[in-house]
Amino acid sequence: MSQKTPRELPAALALAALLIIVAIAAPTFFRGSNLADLLLNNLPALVAAAGMTLVILAGHIDISIGSQFAICSVAAGLLAKSGLPIIVVILGAALAGAVLGAINGTLVARAGIPSIVVTLATMIMLRDALRWVTEGEWVRGVPASFQWMGLGQSRGGFALTIIATIVFAALAWTLRHLTAGRQLYATGSNLEGARLVGIHTRSVTAGAFILCGALTGLAAVLNTLRFAEVQGNAGVGLEMKAIAAVVVGGAAITGGRGSMLGTLIGAALLGVAGTALAFLGVNSAWERALQGAIILAAVASSGALRDRR
Numbered sequence: 001m002s003q004k005t006p007r008e009l010p011a012a013l014a015l016a017a018l019l020i021i022v023a024i025a026a027p028t029f030f031r032g033s034n035l036a037d038l039l040l041n042n043l044p045a046l047v048a049a050a051g052m053t054l055v056i057l058a059g060h061i062d063i064s065i066g067s068q069f070a071i072c073s074v075a076a077g078l079l080a081k082s083g084l085p086i087i088v089v090i091l092g093a094a095l096a097g098a099v100l101g102a103i104n105g106t107l108v109a110r111a112g113i114p115s116i117v118v119t120l121a122t123m124i125m126l127r128d129a130l131r132w133v134t135e136g137e138w139v140r141g142v143p144a145s146f147q148w149m150g151l152g153q154s155r156g157g158f159a160l161t162i163i164a165t166i167v168f169a170a171l172a173w174t175l176r177h178l179t180a181g182r183q184l185y186a187t188g189s190n191l192e193g194a195r196l197v198g199i200h201t202r203s204v205t206a207g208a209f210i211l212c213g214a215l216t217g218l219a220a221v222l223n224t225l226r227f228a229e230v231q232g233n234a235g236v237g238l239e240m241k242a243i244a245a246v247v248v249g250g251a252a253i254t255g256g257r258g259s260m261l262g263t264l265i266g267a268a269l270l271g272v273a274g275t276a277l278a279f280l281g282v283n284s285a286w287e288r289a290l291q292g293a294i295i296l297a298a299v300a301s302s303g304a305l306r307d308r309r
Contacts, residue, residue, distance in 0.1 A: 006250070007250030007257065007258070007259070007262060008250045008261055008265050009250075011249050011262065011265045011266050011269055012265050014294065015265060015268055015272065018269065018272060018273065018276055019272070021276075022272075022276045022279060022280065025279075025280055026276075026279035028279065029275070034275070038271065038275055039161060040157050040160065041271070042267060042268075042271035043160060043164045044069075044219040044220070044222045044223040044238075045238065045267060046168065046245070046263075046264070046271075047164050047167060047168070047218055047219040047222060048065055048215060048219040048238055048241075048242045049241070049246055049263050049266070049267050050167070050168055050171050050215055050260060051065070051212035051213070051214070051219075052065065052212060052239075052246050053246050053251060053258060053260060053263045054171075054208040054211050054212055055115075055209060056243075056246050056247075056251050056252075056253065056255060056258060057175075057184050057185060057188045057208070057251065057256065057258055058188045058204060058205050058208040058255055059187065059191065059254060059255025059256065060108060060115035060205065061119065061243065061253070062101075062115065062119045062209060062212055062239070063116065063119045063239045063243070064100075064104060064119040064122040064123035064126060064239070065212065065213075065235070065238055065239050065242060066127075066235040066237060066238040067122065067123045067124075067125075067126035067130070067235065068100045068101070068126065068213055068217070068220075068235070069219060069220045069234055069235030069238050070126075070127065070130055070220075070231075070235045070236075071096060071100065071126055071130050072093045072094075072096050072100075072221070073220040073221075073223065073224050073230050073231065073234040073235065074130065074134060074139055075092060075093050075096045075217075076089050076090075076217075076220060076221045076224045076230070077142055077229075077230030078139060079092045079093070080142050080143060081139065081141055081142055083143070086145075086149050086150075089146070093217040093218065093221045094214045094215075094217040094218050095214070095217070097213040097214050097215070097216045097217025097218070097220070098210050098211075098213045098214040098217065100122070100126065100213045100216075101209045101211070101212050101213020101214065101216070102206070102209065102210050102213065104118055104119055104213070105205060105206035105207070105208070105209030106206060108205060108206075109201075109202040109205040109206040109209075110202060110206070123239070130232065136232055137232060138229045138230055138231055139232070142228060142230065144228075146225065147225060147226070148225060148226065149225060156225065160222050160225060160226075164222060167215070167218065168260060168264070172260035175259070175260060180204075180207075183199050185256055185257075186199055186256075187201045187204045187205060187255075187256075189255065189256030189257070220234070220235070241270065244266070244295050245263055245270055246262075247266070247295060248265075248266035248269060248270060248294055248295055249261075249262030249263045249264070249265050249266030249267070250262040251263070269294065270294065273290050273294065274290075277290065
């Protein structure tokens with residue numbers, strides 16, 4: 001690879017190769033109904049991965065977002081049951097996520113505790129606390145006006161896609177054009193150097209965790225809106241999907257390098273892989289193995305690219 005090879009290229013080539021194979025072996029994969037279902041099923045993970053991108057760019061990691069997702073899902077369901085408008089439900093869930101992210105951000109940025117330790121602890125504490133409060137019960141009796149925002153599955157699905165697209169595009173534009181984005185990259189690339197040039201690295205780090213939490217809350221609402229009941233155990237494994245999408249998309253796990261475009265490609269690759277296996281007649285038990293292989297290949301290619309540079 002040349003020095004100018006984009007970090008997103010390996011994932012993009014892998015996605016293109018997978019789609020070509022599926023187009024030849026199982027062209028029914030590209031039916032409109034299947035593509036629509038695939039998109040809606042992966043929207044929450046994509047939004048959560050966008051938040052994870054911010055944390056990883058800052059040089060940290062958050063493995064508690066699955067537990068945050070579950071809490072925000074239940075919060076959204078309870079707010080909807082109380083009869084609040086949908087916009088209030090969305091903002092309430094996002095605020096709940098932001099508060100949980102602020103806890104992580106404060107412990108990491110202010111107390112100096114490694115993010116893997118902090119988020120491992122909060123992952124367990126939040127999940128067990130939710131299980132204790134809800135006693136494992138789902139939130140039932142959510143009003144019909146809440147599901148699909150009262151628009152029906154077709155128009156509601158389109159509305160969810162538009163919301164996710166706007167949020168994702170805004171984050172991508174911010175990272176590329178605003179000072180906040182440059183400060184995030186600088187903090188993840190060289191913490192001490194960023195501090196010496198006047199960047200408030202603690203605030204940048206805390207802000208990344210808060211935004212990650214808020215986006216996780218939004219992802220929870222996008223998921224909850226599709227169902228008549230809210231699962232109390234939602235979000236299991238979400239953290240691994242989000243981290244994998246970011247890393248597969250070319251982001252450096254050590255921080256400072258990556259993009260929202262790469263996260264989009266990584267999420268698409270991982271999201272398509274499982275469904276593609278089913279259409280190709282492969283046992284679904286191989287889905288995680290394939291995802292693991294994709295992650296290893298992405299990390300290996302990233303390391304090779306770094307060494308060549």
